[in-house]
Amino acid sequence: MPSPNVLSHLFEHAGRAPERTALEWRDAATSYRELSQLVNAAGVALQKRFSAADGLVCIPAVKTPQTIALILAAHAHGLTTLVPSADLGREALLNLARDAGASDVVRAGQSAGDVVFEAVPHAAGRCSPSSDRSRVDAASLVLTTSGTTGSPKAVPIPHEAVDRFTLWVRSTFGVRPGTQVLNYAPLNFDLTLLDVWATLSAGATALLVDPDRATDGRYLADLAGRADVIQGVPLLYRLVTAAVSTPFPTAHRHLIFTGDVTTPRLASQVAEMFPGASLHNVYGCTETNDSFHHLVSQTDLTSGMPLPVGRPLPGVDAVVLGHDGAVIETEGRGELLVRTPFQTSGYLNPAQDAGRFVRVGSVAAAGACHDDSSPPYYRTGDVVRRLNDGTVVLEGRNAFHVKVRGVRTNLQEIEQVLLQHPDVADAVVVAVPDDLAGHHLHATVRRSQGTDLNSLRLRGYCADRLPRTAIPKRFKITDHPLPSTPTGKVDRPAIRAQLEEEATHVHL
Incomplete structure (x- = not known):
């Protein structure tokens, strides 16, 4: 997920250590020198197509070094990139690009500089794009939500949010030149902020999991055995632990659970397979990025209770609202609202903000007092249990609560x-x-x-x-x-x- 600093850092690494591996993909290594060459070659193709150094283009998230280079090249050319799922059908893709105001769907080919353009048609009589131009200009990347709770929404990620998050990743997980980071998530998923973009910014190596083999436990275990930092949803860890019977000999530094509720049983299995590694439970949303962090203890592994997502990251403000709309100050259960230094300013279509990005006044009415000029809270839709010490345990989405x-x-x-x-x-x-x-x-x-x-x-x-x-x-x-x-x-x-x-x- 590029920003001005991510891009400049990448070229710095290409100059200082050109042969260091930036990406590993399907058993082939792409060095920082080769990646910078791919970026430059894609940039030449973009310059021939776009005369203005601004605008929005749609780049489907086909996971390859060429696509990563194309996203970086688009940013270098002053273009903001909408990165939707690579699995979208053509009609759905064009509709999404049209609604966002993208001029073209742009795809990377197999060789350097091989870029394919498809103009986004605008239907006769159709209203102008619903996107907020100021939000496009402030971002280099626009992600899309999963759509599991409704239609996918376009989420612009500001440059400054990327840079602040990158600094947190480096300090918390020790990502630096030579570190190998496993990337399990698709390129359109917010987890890539850590395991692709922050990794490249730090001069580390991203081990890209082939989506075609994302449920192949033996393949995943082979990659995991070489990684210093692993981030993934519980499914990744279930597949890896089921595929191996003996602990990994390599000393892993950090294993990160994210994206869903992790059971103590699974966490214990992971701890046995990766002895000596620090286990982390991280919580976040596409709209806010990571907002809670918990360092898993031995007590957590033996308690039989769901792992806490922990406490807010530095700079993160969070409140829990009970069913009566009041802020829960002690122990209780309710919906989690957060605002982070890494969050979007709102959806690309501002009409979708309603009910999700809550101005301080509506929260203050429930008991929290903040300056009205501060950023809005994001209503996560997640039900959590707040403990007396402020630790938060994720229980599930509102959508998972039904009446029987x-x-x-x-x-x-x-x-x-x-x-x-x-x-x-x-x-x-x-x-x-x-x-x-x-x-x-x-x-x-x-x-x-x-x-x-x-x-x-x-x-x-x-x-x-x-x-x-x-x-x-x-x-x-x-x-x-x-x-x-x-x-x-x-x-x-x-x-x-x-x-x-x-x-x-x-x-x-």
Whole structure:
């Protein structure tokens, strides 16, 4: 995720240590000299296409050194880049680019300077782009949200936010020249701020995971065995720990859990496989980037409780609002609101800000007192539990709270109980609407290799640990990996759609 400093640092490293590896991709190394040459070659192609040194272009997040160089070259040419998922269909991609006000979809080819341009058509009679030009000008990169809670939104990341975050990464995780950092996330995901852009800024090496092999545990374990810093969602660590039986001999420095709730059981397995490494639980959103950090202790690993996401990073302000809208000052449960030194100023379309970016006045009315000129809070939509000492534990999104026979039920809490079963490798619970009960709960469970776990045994296990209304009505046991999104999270909509399709066939 480039900024003026990231770009200048990259060229400095290319001058000082040109043969040091910047990127490793599909068993091939790209040195800092080679990366800078790719940037310059892409820049020549951009100069032929764009005469003005400003504007917005759309670069699909196809993970290759050439795409990374193209994003950097676009920034060097004064262009802001919208980086959507590489999995978007053509029509969806053009619609997103059109709504953002991008002039072209730009793709990197396989060789230096090979750049393909496609003008974004503007439909007759269509309104002008809804993007805020000032937000485009202040950013070098525009990410998109996952869309799991609605349509994807374009999120411009200011230059200054990138630079402040890069400094935090260096000081917290010791990323410096020679450090090898594993990049599991797609290029359109905010995690790349750490494991690609901050890594390149520091003169370190990014080990790029091939998306085509993102569920290949043996392949991931081979890369993880060489990395000094690993950042990933729980799925990454589940795949790695399932693929190896003996601890890694290399002394890893930092392993970072992020993107979802991590169980103590998984964290303990990771600690055994990576002896001596520091384990970190980090929480953030695309709109704010990382905002909470917790250094995992031995007590955390043996407590049986979900890992805390910890306390706010330096410069981060956070409040927890209860169901009555009041700020929770002691222990309690509510929605987390944050504002960070790394956050966006708002969505590219300001009309989407409503209800998400909350001006201080609305929070002050609930009990917090701040200057109205300060940045807004972002309503994360995540339900957390605040402990008396200010530590925060993530419990799940508001969207994961449903009513079952009138009882408020947290789907992710049920998942955490399932994941504590020794024969369960992965689990997801989805709610299907029901006229009588409000919702029926369905659990899809991947059992651990070599076990004979069945639904009857799992139902009994849940009956001993969950309220009756929280016991899934149906258990589906599988030996195959659960469907996942490009970011490595469980694809709940796909599982829900599959359940609905199976129900339709049953009724035919």
